[in-house]
Amino acid sequence: MAAVAPPSLRSRAVVAYLRAQRRRRRLEERERFLAGLPDPRAPERCGPPRQMRRTHAVRRGEAHGAPFWTVAARSAPRPAANAPVQVLYLHGGAYVSHAIAPHWWLVGQLARRFGVAATVPLYPLAPLHNCDDAFPFVLAHYRDLLERSAAERIVVMGDSAGGGLALALAQLARAEGLPQPARIALLSPWLDVSMSNAAEIDPLSARDPMLAAVGLAEAGRLWAGERSLEDPLVSPLHADLAGLAPISTHIGTHDILLPDARRFARAADAAGHALEHVEYPGMFHVFMAAPIPEARRAMTAIAAGFPTPPTEEEQRRWTSS
Structure with a gap:
């Protein structure tokens, strides 16, 4: 067995910063979590940072009652330039926070390094x-994307809560008879909002510099509304994967969401569903959105599952249809 490289100095510095900032503190107590909920009514302040507009092709749109952004490279890499992969990116934030700078950095990397065009809708948030x-909001955006691109060129991607929402979207598309995307890519996905798997989650708590089960469980209850916490659209850990697109899950071993990601991978394997599960030793929650070497390697592995550039025949078929 090949030796596993220790976390890089840069990743250790990020973890030290997160601990010094006490990022998980607001999730450790229910009352503190509720008192610190961000204002979900101000999505305009949550768009791409100004510097991204200088380095990427950024466009703001309005659809289905809320803003969205598309982000692409100013000059796409040649292999994908004729028909770039279309990514519908669903950001994390425990279903209570809009996209923040690390999300946009990650989307920018997708566009610049891999030539994709990413659509980022700011979906309705709890409370x-x-x-x-x-x-219905994310399903409408998926329909819009299907009108502009062949399903074979679409990847639905989400981090954390956005990963759970990505799997909900795939189930909703199946129920509506819509074509599945080429792939569903999940980054540190939140798959069971109940956070009830305490026997496996609690031992990881001391290692996780970002998340705590108490606040996440409260966010999950707000998100579920009148639905059961075990509803497969709310907690996709319980989903029937039949007919869904191939899935990849990428997650660090110092993330309290790891045990449920492993349970999901085992369930997919038992059901015979095409799922790739990758774990990154010593990595924290959504480490892919940090400027560290491990993130670069992870994003390369994720993009390896994207659709390949189309043949000339496929390109002619799509453009003439």
């Missing part, structure tokens, strides 16, 4: 809204 407000 003003719940999942039943967000589901």
Whole structure:
């Protein structure tokens, strides 16, 4: 067996910073979590940072009652330039926070390094809204993307809560008879909002510099609304994967969401579903959104599952249809 490289100095510095900032503190107590909920009514302040507009092709749009952004490279790499992969990116934030700078950095990397065009909708958030407000919203955006691109060129991607929402979207598309995307890519996905797997989650708590089960469980209840916490659209750990697109899950071993990601991988394997599960030793929650060497390697592995550039025949078929 090949030796596993220790975490890089840069990643250890990021973890030290997260611990010094006490990022998980607001999730450790229910009352503190509720008192510190961000205002979900101000999505305009959550768009791409100004410097991204100088380095990427960024466009703001309005659809289905809320803003969205598309981000692409100013000059796409040649292999994908004729028909770039279309990524529908669903950001994390425990279903209570809009996209923040690390999300945009990650989306920018997708565009610059791999030539994709990413659509990032700001979906309705708790506590003003719940999942039943967000589901039709993200499904409508997926329909819009299908009108502009062949399903074979679409990847649905999400980190953390956005990963759970990505799997909910795939189930909703199946129920509507819509074609599945080429792939569903999940980064540190939140798959069971109940956080009830305490026997496996608690031992990881001391290693996780970002998350705590108490606050996440409260966020999960707000998101579920009147649905059961075990509803497969709310907690995709319980989903029937039949007919869904191939899935990849990428997660660090110092993330309290790891045990449920492993349970999901085992369930997919038992069901015979095409799922790639990759773990990154010593990495923290959504480490892919940090400027560290491990993130670069992980994003390369994730992009390896993207659709290949189309043949000339496929390109002619799509453009003439």
